[in-house]
Amino acid sequence: LGGHMKPQSGAMRPSSVKRILAIGSGKGGVGKSTVSSNLAVALARQGRRVGLLDADIYGPSQPRMMGLTQRPSSPDGQMIEPLKAHGVTVMSLGLMVAEQEAIIWRGPMLMGALQQMMTQVNWGELDVLLVDLPPGTGDVQLTLCTKSQPTGAIVVSTPQDVALLDARKALDMFAKLKTPVLGLVENMSFFACPDCGGVHHIFGHGGVAAEAERLGVPLIGSLPIDLETRLAGDAGAPVALGSGAMAEAYEQMAAGLIR
Numbered sequence: 001l002g003g004h005m006k007p008q009s010g011a012m013r014p015s016s017v018k019r020i021l022a023i024g025s026g027k028g029g030v031g032k033s034t035v036s037s038n039l040a041v042a043l044a045r046q047g048r049r050v051g052l053l054d055a056d057i058y059g060p061s062q063p064r065m066m067g068l069t070q071r072p073s074s075p076d077g078q079m080i081e082p083l084k085a086h087g088v089t090v091m092s093l094g095l096m097v098a099e100q101e102a103i104i105w106r107g108p109m110l111m112g113a114l115q116q117m118m119t120q121v122n123w124g125e126l127d128v129l130l131v132d133l134p135p136g137t138g139d140v141q142l143t144l145c146t147k148s149q150p151t152g153a154i155v156v157s158t159p160q161d162v163a164l165l166d167a168r169k170a171l172d173m174f175a176k177l178k179t180p181v182l183g184l185v186e187n188m189s190f191f192a193c194p195d196c197g198g199v200h201h202i203f204g205h206g207g208v209a210a211e212a213e214r215l216g217v218p219l220i221g222s223l224p225i226d227l228e229t230r231l232a233g234d235a236g237a238p239v240a241l242g243s244g245a246m247a248e249a250y251e252q253m254a255a256g257l258i259r
């Protein structure tokens with residue numbers, strides 16, 4: 001992967017993929033990758049053929065979240081064979097470099113890698129390819145939205161003002177790039193304290209719902225701060241694989257995504 005390859009002007013969209021859903025956020029650390037991996041797993045559990053492309057090129061977290069440590073192979077030296085985890089076909093630049101290795105690339109190399117991950121990976125027949133975007137509104141988002149024409153985008157935000165402010169920019173970007181926004185996900189909405197039984201709105205309250213309403217975009221999920229979610233992500237087995245309340249929340253969200 002890599003090299004100074006410019007994306008072709010033609011569509012950067014594998015023909016065997018029915019839908020591409022982009023998952024974005026205004027800023028990092030709001031849970032975009034966590035939501036992506038859990039939605040992928042939930043969709044796979046519903047019998048969908050799901051791919052997960054980790055396009056968060058500078059901070060790829062899907063190898064860890066999906067529990068992958070092997071490197072993808074390329075038997076013919078042309079096409080890359082993606083890996084499978086929890087029923088999901090996964091490709092990430094993080095699979096090609098050591099976990100602690102920094103990826104220090106200029107734009108054109110980045111775009112080359114993105115294009116290769118899209119078109120030189122044997123994705124196979126997929127009902128949906130989820131693309132975990134980098135945070136913000138940069139090159140990768142622009143290239144993906146113009147060259148791959150995603151069916152839709154999901155924006156993840158916390159209720160915190162600064163996160164919401166940036167989420168608005170992400171929403172504005174998708175509008176400008178004519179990628180329909182399917183919905184907003186509010187992550188880390190609240191913390192239900194197991195000791196006192198109280199519900200604490202650590203990052204604020206109501207902002208994402210209000211924003212969704214203002215824009216006429218559905219709020220497709222409100223997910224609490226949840227220890228299990230964090231532990232499961234770190235352990236490489238997303239919480240959506242289980243049977244608790246979080247798995248149910250992701251199942252519901254996934255069921256509404258593809259009709």
Ligand code: ADP
Pocket residue numbers: 025027028029030031032033034035061187188223224225226227229230231233234
């Ligand atoms: P992003 O992709 O937006 O940078 P991540 O998905 O990597 O964010 O999440 C950042 C950190 O927060 C990770 O350690 C993840 O496990 C944790 N996290 C995400 N969502 C939740 C949640 N709902 N409850 C608890 N921890 C979470």
